[in-house]
Amino acid sequence: MEILVFLSGLIALGGIYAMLAVALNINGGILGLWDLGVVGYFAVGAYSYTLLTIDAPEGLGLPMFAGVIGSVIITGLLSLFIGYTSLRLQSEYLLITTFAFAEIIRIVAANEEWLTNGNIGIFGLDKPFQDLIPGANYMLFFTGLVLISLAIFYFFAQRLADSPMGRYMRAIRENEIVTQSIGKKIFATKLKVFVLSSSMVGLVGCFYVWYMSIIAPNMFTSAITFTVWTALVLGGIGNNRGAVIGAFVLILVQEATRFIPVPAEYSVVLAGLRQFVSGMMLILVLRFLPQGLIAEKFKSVEKIFKFHDNTIILEPKGVGKNAASQGAE
Amino acid sequence: MLQVKELSKNFGGVQAVKNVTLEVNKGEIVGLIGPNGAGKTTLFNMISLFLPSNSGEINFLDEKIDTSTPEAVVGKGLLRTFQTPVGFPKLSLLENLMVVPPNDSEGLFSIFYKKKKIIREEQEHYDQVCGLLRQFNLYEKRNELAENLSAAELKLLELCRQLMANPKIMLLDEPASGVNPIMLDKMVQHILRLRSEGMTFLVIDHNLGFIYRICDRIYCLANGELIASGTPQEISNNDKVKSVYLGAS
Numbered sequence: 001m002e003i004l005v006f007l008s009g010l011i012a013l014g015g016i017y018a019m020l021a022v023a024l025n026i027n028g029g030i031l032g033l034w035d036l037g038v039v040g041y042f043a044v045g046a047y048s049y050t051l052l053t054i055d056a057p058e059g060l061g062l063p064m065f066a067g068v069i070g071s072v073i074i075t076g077l078l079s080l081f082i083g084y085t086s087l088r089l090q091s092e093y094l095l096i097t098t099f100a101f102a103e104i105i106r107i108v109a110a111n112e113e114w115l116t117n118g119n120i121g122i123f124g125l126d127k128p129f130q131d132l133i134p135g136a137n138y139m140l141f142f143t144g145l146v147l148i149s150l151a152i153f154y155f156f157a158q159r160l161a162d163s164p165m166g167r168y169m170r171a172i173r174e175n176e177i178v179t180q181s182i183g184k185k186i187f188a189t190k191l192k193v194f195v196l197s198s199s200m201v202g203l204v205g206c207f208y209v210w211y212m213s214i215i216a217p218n219m220f221t222s223a224i225t226f227t228v229w230t231a232l233v234l235g236g237i238g239n240n241r242g243a244v245i246g247a248f249v250l251i252l253v254q255e256a257t258r259f260i261p262v263p264a265e266y267s268v269v270l271a272g273l274r275q276f277v278s279g280m281m282l283i284l285v286l287r288f289l290p291q292g293l294i295a296e297k298f299k300s301v302e303k304i305f306k307f308h309d310n311t312i313i314l315e316p317k318g319v320g321k322n323a324a325s326q327g328a329e
Numbered sequence: 330m331l332q333v334k335e336l337s338k339n340f341g342g343v344q345a346v347k348n349v350t351l352e353v354n355k356g357e358i359v360g361l362i363g364p365n366g367a368g369k370t371t372l373f374n375m376i377s378l379f380l381p382s383n384s385g386e387i388n389f390l391d392e393k394i395d396t397s398t399p400e401a402v403v404g405k406g407l408l409r410t411f412q413t414p415v416g417f418p419k420l421s422l423l424e425n426l427m428v429v430p431p432n433d434s435e436g437l438f439s440i441f442y443k444k445k446k447i448i449r450e451e452q453e454h455y456d457q458v459c460g461l462l463r464q465f466n467l468y469e470k471r472n473e474l475a476e477n478l479s480a481a482e483l484k485l486l487e488l489c490r491q492l493m494a495n496p497k498i499m500l501l502d503e504p505a506s507g508v509n510p511i512m513l514d515k516m517v518q519h520i521l522r523l524r525s526e527g528m529t530f531l532v533i534d535h536n537l538g539f540i541y542r543i544c545d546r547i548y549c550l551a552n553g554e555l556i557a558s559g560t561p562q563e564i565s566n567n568d569k570v571k572s573v574y575l576g577a578s
Contacts, residue, residue: 163440164432164447167420171428174417181377181411182429182494183403189435196437300472301423305448307455 005136008143010255011248012211015146018247019204020228022153022240027197028229029238029296030161031190032173034095037082038228040102041075041198043220045205047109048074050122050215058117064128068206075202076195083194087187102225110217121216125209146207150244153200157240162304169193170238230278234285236292245293250278330355330529331376331407331498336385338371345371347553348385353498358520358530360540362564363550364574369533370412372550373500376531377409378402390497404431406497410504414483416490418476422467425475425486426458427451429493461489465519481512488519498529505536517543541565549574 020038027033051059053067062070086097109116116122133141160166171179172186180186209215227250235246257274285292301307331353338346346368353359361369374380376387378399387395389407416425432450440447462468465485470478475486484504491499504520505513513536520530520543534540540547541561549557549564551573557564564570 159440160437164427164451165435165437165440167424167428168432168435170420171417171424174419175415177379178411178416178490179428180379180399181403181409182490183400183431185400192437296419298419298421298474300421301427301451301455302472305451305455307452 001136005139008139010252012139012143012146013255014248014251015143015150016204016207016211017228017231017251018244019146019150019153019207020201020224021231021235021243021247022150022157023197023200023204024228024232025238025240025243026157026160026169026200027194029232029243030166030173031169031193033087033190033194034091035098035194035197036095036222036225036229037098037102037198038201039220039222039224040082040098040105041079041201042205042208042224043102043105043109043217044078045071045075045202046209046215046220047116047205048202049206049209050125051115054122054125058122064126068203071206072199072203075205076199079195079198079202080191083191083198087190087194099222099225102222106217106220109220116215116217119217121214121219123214125213125215127210127213142210146211149207154240154244161240162299167301173238227278230282232292234281234292236294236296238296239292239294242292242294242296249293250281253281254278330390331531332386332388333372333376334386334388336372336375336387337383338368338375338380339383345553346375346382349550349553349555351548351555351558353529353531355529356524356527357545358524358532358543360544360547360561361531361533361550362535362537362540362547362570362574366552367550368553369550370502371553373409373502373533377407377500403494406495407500408491408494408496408498409500410487410491410502412502412506414480414487416475416483416486419474421472421474422462422478422486423455423458423471426461426490426493427454429490430454430457458493461492465489466515481508481516484508484516485512485519492523496528498531499523501530501532501534503534504532505534505539513539537565 020042024035024038028035049067049071052062052070053059053064055061082098082101086094086101089097110119112118127138127142128145129141130138168184168189172184172189176186208219212219228247231247231250232243233246234250235244236242254274254277257270257277260270262270333349333351335348335350336346337344337348349368349372351359361372363369371380375382378394378397382395385395386393389402389405392405394402394405394407417428420428459468459471462471465488467482467485467489470482475483478486484507488501488504504516508516517539524530532540532544544561547559547561547564548555549567549570556573557567557570559567
């Protein structure tokens with residue numbers, strides 16, 4: 001039983017990271033924004049959920065679902081501000097700006113003690129449906145909850161990627177100037193997608209609070225951003241299935257290093273080994289499978305919408321050839 | 330149709346384009362030639378509003394457009410191609426073209442609540458794209474990624490993509506560079522066919538044979554200034570053009 005609870009905890013953590021990776025994939029993988037601010041929106045989501053739901057005087061004491069909705073809205077508004085100010089920047093410049101925003105958010109959380117209780121954080125936070133499910137089984141239930149919402153995230157992201165919007169997003173990733181030359185409003189689109197992806201990250205923040213049942217600024221270091229990006233690159237950037245698999249593989253491998261039997265004095269070394277392992281995995285994948293474990297797959301619109309071609313053949317020269325090829329199909 | 334008046338641009342101390350005035354009438358193919366660094370592409374970038382001009386005026390369809398945005402100008406029907414055609418390398422030919430039409434379904438959630446409308450729209454665009462690809466003999470490759478095309482095919486794809494946006498005038502930036510003679514013949518045929526259907530062109534190229542073949546009128550730029558204009562005949566006999574461009578004295 002204990003091992004089952006431990007394993008389900010592991011899967012829940014993997015699921016949380018997988019949700020982050022799917023959300024980041026919309027933004028960083030399909031649209032191609034180099035966004036290093038993931039942990040910032042994550043922290044804002046988590047903190048706003050906590051502050052909305054805990055009892056007065058610290059919080060507003062709202063019910064849980066209102067807290068979740070509120071946290072998504074607050075994260076969305078904040079990312080609207082961040083996106084509006086920084087999305088005109090290109091690649092590296094955007095990367096460093098979003099990274100800076102994430103750091104600012106963490107430092108604000110650490111220092112504004114009246115709001116967040118500073119570095120001590122807030123303890124003993126409630127989890128959803130805690131009263132209904134007895135202690136030991138709760139983790140299993142929670143894992144189920146995480147997996148269900150991961151499935152919803154995945155479904156949503158996959159639909160989006162297959163839609164005309166997904167194609168448009170990939171076009172922006174491939175060539176921004178050409179996209180502009182065919183009359184598309186790139187900045188507005190980027191902002192829209194950026195806010196969507198960040199709000200999704202904010203929502204995952206609530207799950208993280210439930211999982212940890214505490215909240216403190218040191219939970220939101222840039223290590224999370226890098227883990228999510230590593231998971232995405234590992235699994236296959238631009239590919240939702242890759243994002244999910246990458247996240248699970250990375251988390252499971254990292255956690256598996258806990259089981260290496262070593263004398264107590266080496267435990268610090270072992271903690272460092274976890275970083276080493278994920279770094280090594282990244283290098284190996286980039287060397288041997290540069291597109292990730294699952295490469296971004298090209299799907300033809302003909303397959304997605306089951307189109308058949310009913311154009312009239314215009315050039316007499318092409319008639320024989322086209323007719324032949326259609327016959328072959 | 331397109332009038333450019335006294336257009337100037339400087340990058341710091343470099344005067345890239347100096348008081349250029351030119352005009353393109355409906356149905357014409359107008360050439361723009363000049364040595365490397367003459368400011369041809371800068372002029373294109375200004376006309377398509379990718380670059381703000383320092384002074385001067387651009388009129389398109391009797392409307393002043395120089396304070397407008399690149400997107401708005403495309404909406405009016407002014408399209409440009411690029412010197413190095415890359416398109417969208419990791420998108421298939423179909424996708425390369427289907428992304429062009431202004432799409433109602435380009436909302437984040439529209440695929441969930443108006444799926445039927447999107448499919449209908451997509452089918453329309455798909456038919457249009459297939460027709461276009463057939464005209465340009467690219468139909469067989471419709472599901473290939475654009476990065477697998479040859480340079481000449483990419484030039485054709487570039488042309489197709491801009492055609493999808495219903496242009497009234499097309500600015501072609503070196504459509505003939507890197508294209509082999511047989512493909513060049515086809516390119517000429519396509520351009521002349523489009524012109525006979527009412528399209529207007531402004532073409533930059535270094536291949537003078539190509540330019541002389543298709544153009545009604547030619548402007549010659551050197552060091553940012555217009556040094557000559559006229560019919561192909563006049564340009565080919567112009568001493569100034571010969572000296573700056575062909576190096577003859």
